[in-house]
Amino acid sequence: MTNILVEWVIKTVVILLILVTAVAYLTFLERKVMGWIQLRVGPNRVGPWGLLQPLADGLKMIFKEDIIPSQSNQWLYILAPALSLVPALMTFIVIPYGSEITLFGRTIELHVTRMNVGLLYIFALTSVGVYGIVLAGWSSNNKYSLMGGLRSSAQMISYELALGLSIVSVLLYSGSLDLVEIVNKQSGWLGHTGWNVFRFPLMFVFIIFYIASLAETNRTPFDLPEADSELVAGYHTEYSSMKFVMFQMAEYLNLITSSSIATALFLGGWNGPFVGRLPILGPVYFATKALVLIFTAMWIRYTVPRFRYDQLMRFGWTTMLPVAIINIIITATVIVLFP
Amino acid sequence: MPSLESIEISRLWTLASIDRANLRTSWIMVNYVPVLLILILAIGMATVILVLSRFAARNRPTREKLLPYECGVEPVGTSRERQSVRFYLVAMAFLLFDIEAVFLIPWAVVFRGVLESETYRNLKWVFYGEMMVFMVVLFVGLVYVWRKGILEWNR
Numbered sequence: 001m002t003n004i005l006v007e008w009v010i011k012t013v014v015i016l017l018i019l020v021t022a023v024a025y026l027t028f029l030e031r032k033v034m035g036w037i038q039l040r041v042g043p044n045r046v047g048p049w050g051l052l053q054p055l056a057d058g059l060k061m062i063f064k065e066d067i068i069p070s071q072s073n074q075w076l077y078i079l080a081p082a083l084s085l086v087p088a089l090m091t092f093i094v095i096p097y098g099s100e101i102t103l104f105g106r107t108i109e110l111h112v113t114r115m116n117v118g119l120l121y122i123f124a125l126t127s128v129g130v131y132g133i134v135l136a137g138w139s140s141n142n143k144y145s146l147m148g149g150l151r152s153s154a155q156m157i158s159y160e161l162a163l164g165l166s167i168v169s170v171l172l173y174s175g176s177l178d179l180v181e182i183v184n185k186q187s188g189w190l191g192h193t194g195w196n197v198f199r200f201p202l203m204f205v206f207i208i209f210y211i212a213s214l215a216e217t218n219r220t221p222f223d224l225p226e227a228d229s230e231l232v233a234g235y236h237t238e239y240s241s242m243k244f245v246m247f248q249m250a251e252y253l254n255l256i257t258s259s260s261i262a263t264a265l266f267l268g269g270w271n272g273p274f275v276g277r278l279p280i281l282g283p284v285y286f287a288t289k290a291l292v293l294i295f296t297a298m299w300i301r302y303t304v305p306r307f308r309y310d311q312l313m314r315f316g317w318t319t320m321l322p323v324a325i326i327n328i329i330i331t332a333t334v335i336v337l338f339p
Numbered sequence: 340m341p342s343l344e345s346i347e348i349s350r351l352w353t354l355a356s357i358d359r360a361n362l363r364t365s366w367i368m369v370n371y372v373p374v375l376l377i378l379i380l381a382i383g384m385a386t387v388i389l390v391l392s393r394f395a396a397r398n399r400p401t402r403e404k405l406l407p408y409e410c411g412v413e414p415v416g417t418s419r420e421r422q423s424v425r426f427y428l429v430a431m432a433f434l435l436f437d438i439e440a441v442f443l444i445p446w447a448v449v450f451r452g453v454l455e456s457e458t459y460r461n462l463k464w465v466f467y468g469e470m471m472v473f474m475v476v477l478f479v480g481l482v483y484v485w486r487k488g489i490l491e492w493n494r
Contacts, residue, residue, distance in 0.1 A: 005372070008372060008373045008376060009376060011373070012373055012376045012377050012380060013380070015377075016377070016380055016381075016384070062391060062392065062395045062396070063395055063396050064392075064396055065396050065397065065398060065399070066392045066393055066396055066398065067400070067404060067405065068405070069405050069406065069407055070402070070405035070406065071405075071406075071407055072407075078389060081385070081389070082382070082385035082386070082389065085381070085384075085385050085388075086378070086381040086382055086385055089377065089380075089381040089384070090374070090377050090378060090381055093373050093374065093377050112373050112377075113370045113371070113372075113373040113374070114370055115370050115371065120444070121374075140407070141407055141417075141418050141419070142407040142408055142409070142414075142418055143407075143409070143418040144408070144409075145418075146418050146419075146422075150422060150426055153426075153430075154425075154426050154429050154430070157429070157430065157433040157437075158429060158433065160433075160437070161433065161436050161437060161440065164437070164440040164444075165440055165443070167444075168440070168443045168444060168447045169447075171444060171447035171448050171450075172447045172450050172451070173451075174451075175448060175449070175450065175451030175452060176448060177444075177448060232408065232410075237408055238407065238408060241392040241396060242388045242389070242391060242392030243389070243392060245388070246385065246388060246389075309492060310491070310492035313429070313490060313492050314490060314491070314492070317432075317481075317484075317485070317490040318485060318490060321436070321481065322478070322481065325474060325477070325478055325481075328443065328447075328474065329471060329474060332450070332467060332470065332471070333467075335450065335451075335454065336454070336463060336464070336467045
């Protein structure tokens with residue numbers, strides 16, 4: 001008999017703190033990676049190797065003037081950043097980052113909560129995130145913002161289809177929407193042979209999923225909503241100070257979440273060599289895999305040029321969507337023939 | 340006999356000291372309590388950030404500063420203009436295909452179970468074929484939308 005409520009509160013707070021720190025250091029990592037790829041050093045002035053840069057940035061942004069444009073729709077303008085930040089923070093509680101460890105004589109499961117509709121919960125929340133962007137674009141009363149918001153909503157709903165259909169193939173294998181169960185199904189010999197990405201049709205599904213999740217999080221080949229060469233800064237053109245930070249945080253949180261889901265669905269989650277004997281390795285493996293995916297997203301950002309808008313929509317509807325549908329058919333056939 | 344309210348209250352107390360073994364069954368509603376927790380925490384965090392940005396910085400608004408940004412010149416016209424109908428058509432197509440995804444997910448979740456159960460195993464081809472017919476209909480729908488030119492943005 002343990003007081004589970006206290007445990008939940010502690011876990012939730014810890015997860016929130018980890019997420020906020022991770023977001024701060026992802027902005028740092030992004031600039032460092034950009035520096036290395038462009039043969040520069042990147043930020044290295046604040047603290048050792050520039051490690052205190054996120055703190056300095058945060059302090060600077062707090063003391064920036066908070067502008068609410070005179071022609072904007074004030075309440076929606078203030079509400080919009082919160083609407084995109086809150087769902088982004090909420091998604092992470094169902095993602096499992098380890099099996100269970102024993103701490104001070106108590107077994108602690110390394111996930112905040114577990115639901116049988118975990119994956120649907122995540123998808124529901126990521127869809128809510130679109131509202132923040134659309135409202136930000138509309139309420140700013142700025143032409144760039146409005147175009148950015150509209151483009152973003154059209155892009156996100158288009159790629160959400162490919163994303164939603166690509167997880168159907170995974171569900172065919174795992175038979176559950178519960179993320180803990182999905183990860184448990186992927187434990188194989190030495191902890192890596194059972195990963196979904198090594199199964200026949202699912203390796204192609206992984207590629208579809210990853211591309212669609214890049215589009216969902218507005219990462220570079222798909223960063224049309226904030227195409228700076230045509231739309232200044234897209235939907236957050238008018239935002240300054242901490243409201244701008246909230247949009248940035250939401251964006252990086254979505255990147256973390258989508259990488260974590262890809263890890264849990266395809267790369268075996270916390271599974272890895274010797275994780276059965278040493279459960280503390282679970283979070284390490286999980287973080288490593290997620291970081292590799294995040295780094296790949298950054299790498300793509302500085303390698304691939306941006307799509308044109310009509311190319312983007314055509315790619316989403318006439319390449320990603322049919323391929324996702326065909327993938328489901330192939331997966332179902334394979335499962336029915338070789339159960 | 341205890342009243343209904345006292346039963347509810349005693350249930351709340353058991354919720355606070357619930358047995359860990361019960362939680363392994365992931366379908367019970369108690370598992371949604373952390374959603375409420377993180378909702379409160381996230382809203383609190385957003386509020387703190389918004390209030391902080393309002394009061395930490397000095398505020399010296401001028402007329403020019405509060406104009407919509409248009410590369411430094413006075414804004415021309417209004418931004419609440421009519422928009423391309425393409426966005427609307429894409430939203431409609433999205434609704435149709437998203438409903439399809441909603442149909443597919445429960446089917447995918449129980450598919451394994453059907454193959455492994457003794458009772459329903461001989462029906463697996465029905466279970467498989469019906470969904471394939473549905474997918475083909477859907478694919479035809481996609482091709483129709485495509486041929487109608489809804490997905491062509493530069494026409």
